[in-house]
């Protein structure tokens with residue numbers, strides 16, 4: 110599903126440059142649930158952003174679902190993101206003047222899906238995250254956990270190949286975090302490929318594989334026995 | 343066609359209605375601009391109409407020529423000699439000045455100790471009396487309120503008929519009695535009234551207390567012979583009146599032995615100068631209206647653009663999210679520009695309605711006042727279309743600034759957690 114070879118990335122800061130990713134080799138199969146771990150500043154977000162086509166790599170290659178990702182212009186990148194990827198952010202990033210259903214429907218709008226179908230799909234995914242009754246509510250009327258569930262529904266609405274989550278539980282208390290992880294595990298059970306950036310070991314343990322980043326290289330990449338979040342909720 | 347994309351419109355309206363107060367404030371500049379523009383254009387039209395009222399019925403390419411007294415001695419003649427024209431001159435000028443279309447000679451009764459008494463059943467009116475050709479109507483059209491004006495037949499047959507002014511009618515007749523077919527006497531000679539006229543504009547040499555009779559009748563009745571008092575001359579529209587005026591004067595000077603440099607001997611009035619001055623004035627007025635209007639509009643639209651720029655900055659994160667979810671730069675750009683257009687056009691429409699209300703009030707206020715040249719201030723459909731087209735184009739152009747800013751937002755920067 111994802112294939113990365115010898116990935117390098119540096120940021121230019123004035124005259125000197127910061128080498129953040131120093132030769133990453135990494136692949137993800139369909140249906141995996143991968144945690145990307147590492148201390149703050151180790152380059153986790155940078156890697157996820159490159160995977161999400163939000164940022165460009167300097168060196169190396171990236172193939173997503175058999176499609177080589179390189180030299181994309183803004184329009185193409187937007188289209189690929191829409192088609193291949195679903196994003197879940199630490200701070201949810203819902204549009205505050207749109208209802209839950211409208212937020213979920215937004216990626217479908219950019220896919221030029223018709224109005225009615227969009228609404229039906231949005232309701233379907235809200236139902237999957239257990240928030241169907243909240244469809245007409247604004248984000249301000251939802252709790253943190255509910256917001257993240259709406260965000261997850263939004264990420265899934267366009268039926269992407271891969272879900273990318275950057276610290277999805279970073280802004281949530283642990284009980285709510287487990288609820289969200291429970292949802293993510295269920296989505297993964299249904300066959301979706303998911304990558305989660307986290308620095309919390311308990312969250313990482315709920316994935317099926319942990320990739321450890323340190324100083325811009327992968328220092329550890331292991332499959333683990335998944336801890337089910339449902340036992341904590 | 344993206345213009346008919348209902349979702350795009352609802353996106354635009356939801357962002358615009360999100361901060362209603364700001365949206366309204368944003369549009370004030372444009373509302374103000376369109377009010378100024380429409381008021382100025384309407385006022386310009388009002389003034390044009392006002393001038394039209396003053397000069398109604400006057401041919402713009404006309405010239406009046408009359409005789410005065412010489413002011414220089416010439417060929418043995420002393421200065422101070424009166425200049426008087428004859429019917430011959432009409433033929434001569436018509437033949438030799440190609441610019442001339444029609445010459446309508448006219449003669450007035452009176453002067454030289456000769457009294458003028460216009461009477462009917464013991465009442466006198468003190469009217470002036472003119473002998474005219476029917477062609478005078480081509481130069482200075484009279485508004486006929488009853489009956490008709492003198493025609494060629496009257497002139498050719500020297501009929502003893504007359505057309506009287508409204509004031510003359512009021513002085514000689516009882517209210518409600520038709521003057522048509524009744525006789526009035528001019529210096530004891532009877533004429534049958536065939537028409538009553540009213541001034542067609544505020545500006546009229548003859549006034550409304552005048553009696554007009556056929557030129558030939560005048561000659562016969564008052565023994566004026568071949569004398570001509572003054573000439574109303576219509577110049578062919580393709581020629582400048584001033585050019586014809588110079589030629590006519592030159593010929594008359596030669597004929598009457600007037601010193602070529604004597605500028606007082608021949609009196610003349612070039613009517614076209616007034617019209618040229620007025621149309622130049624109104625053109626400047628309209629130009630000024632558009633100029634001021636466009637610049638206030640520009641200022642208004644720039645204000646819209648500025649606010650949109652601020653909202654774009656505020657919405658950096660939102661736009662970043664949209665980009666991450668698959669919005670292409672084109673879609674983002676389109677939305678911002680449409681916001682600019684909608685704000686501007688809605689504001690323009692509001693301003694337009696307010697301005698038209700103002701014009702209506704202005705019209706009512708000035709309708710009763712005939713002293714100022716201001717009648718029916720309106721804006722034409724063309725002016726409205728041009729204004730709105732210009733405004734929309736401006737809003738698109740200026741909307742490009744915030745739109746480009748929005749497109750430059752990189753989703754990664756917008757989404758950075760900090």
Ligand SMILES: Nc1ncnc2c1ncn2[C@@H]1O[C@H](COP(=O)(O)OP(=O)(O)O)[C@@H](O)[C@H]1O
Pocket residue numbers: 120121122127129147148149150151152153154155156
């Ligand atoms: N756009 C950028 N410009 C400059 N430096 C950056 C930029 N983005 C990230 N960095 C730097 O790269 C390093 C890795 O950042 P990041 O991938 O966000 O780390 P993590 O998510 O693991 O905490 C950090 O030192 C950060 O300061």
Ligand SMILES: [Mg+2]
Pocket residue numbers: 153154155
């Ligand atoms: Mg990070």
